[in-house]
Amino acid sequence: MNKKINLKNGDCIKELKKIKANSVDQIYADPPYNLSGKSHQTVRSGKPVTLNKGDWDIIDNFDEFNKSWIEECVRVLSEDGTIWISGTLHNHPSIGVILKKLGLWIINDVVWYKRNAPPLLSCNRLVPSIELIWAVSKSKKYFFNYEMGKILNGGKQMRNLWEINAQRHLTNHPTEKPENLLERIILLGSKRGQTILDPFMGSGTTGVVAKRLSRNFIGIELDNEYFKMAKDRISEVRGKKIIISDKKLLQDEDSLKLVYDNISEN
Numbered sequence: 001m002n003k004k005i006n007l008k009n010g011d012c013i014k015e016l017k018k019i020k021a022n023s024v025d026q027i028y029a030d031p032p033y034n035l036s037g038k039s040h041q042t043v044r045s046g047k048p049v050t051l052n053k054g055d056w057d058i059i060d061n062f063d064e065f066n067k068s069w070i071e072e073c074v075r076v077l078s079e080d081g082t083i084w085i086s087g088t089l090h091n092h093p094s095i096g097v098i099l100k101k102l103g104l105w106i107i108n109d110v111v112w113y114k115r116n117a118p119p120l121l122s123c124n125r126l127v128p129s130i131e132l133i134w135a136v137s138k139s140k141k142y143f144f145n146y147e148m149g150k151i152l153n154g155g156k157q158m159r160n161l162w163e164i165n166a167q168r169h170l171t172n173h174p175t176e177k178p179e180n181l182l183e184r185i186i187l188l189g190s191k192r193g194q195t196i197l198d199p200f201m202g203s204g205t206t207g208v209v210a211k212r213l214s215r216n217f218i219g220i221e222l223d224n225e226y227f228k229m230a231k232d233r234i235s236e237v238r239g240k241k242i243i244i245s246d247k248k249l250l251q252d253e254d255s256l257k258l259v260y261d262n263i264s265e266n
């Protein structure tokens with residue numbers, strides 16, 4: 001297990017500028033959604049509280065911010081690479097307009113459905129239980145492991161509706177993503193030995209999964225505490241491993257072998 005892991009503690013717009021053009025194969029970005037603030041509420045331990053993910057989630061010039069980091073991501077992405085961006089309707093209108101203006105090819109808009117999303121205490125609207133994930137590329141020629149999608153979906157074509165439960169957090173980062181979500185994204189969008197970049201690394205979920213799946217990883221995080229959290233978490237990864245949420249779909253030996261072949265280093 002000798003994958004290159006390159007972690008940068010700083011602002012992603014500045015750090016991305018130092019990375020060579022066309023040098024990254026896949027980017028997963030889980031940016032600030034800009035949803036924190038007094039008027040938003042969420043549920044913690046069964047009680048309503050003001051939604052505050054941190055100062056990093058309150059951005060004045062949101063469109064300008066999104067344009068700057070997306071432009072840099074496009075610059076560092078290889079010609080057949082893909083960018084996957086998470087969000088909700090708080091950030092996706094801004095992101096969507098920028099993706100179109102930059103002339104990117106929209107491969108998919110994935111709806112991530114969390115069946116176990118927390119109940120809505122205010123009882124005045126529908127319970128938010130989805131997030132969106134855009135998958136985009138520079139042109140119509142991009143790497144996408146369609147067969148892997150079928151394998152992970154019990155031999156049937158994978159749809160753009162993914163049911164993946166929210167998981168109990170492994171760290172105290174407020175917006176930690178489930179490892180099995182990243183596993184699916186990385187298996188679909190990259191090959192063993194390629195380089196994955198996450199400009200908003202947070203607790204390091206993308207790096208953990210990339211390392212386990214025998215990919216190189218570049219991670220950028222602004223906050224010192226989260227940076228250390230990610231660094232420690234990634235350094236603890238030993239050996240290759242798959243965790244696939246829908247193990248029942250992968251029970252036959254041949255399918256499992258195909259997935260392991262994708263992550264083995266020969």
Ligand SMILES: C[S@@+](CC[C@H](N)C(=O)[O-])C[C@H]1O[C@@H](n2cnc3c(N)ncnc32)[C@H](O)[C@@H]1O
Binds near residue numbers: 012033178
């Ligand atoms: C939505 S969280 C990412 C969570 C991550 N996916 C995980 O699983 O832990 C966004 C992260 O981006 C960081 N961040 C915000 N603005 C940034 C910037 N300009 N450059 C780098 N990191 C930034 C925040 O500190 C936060 O940890």
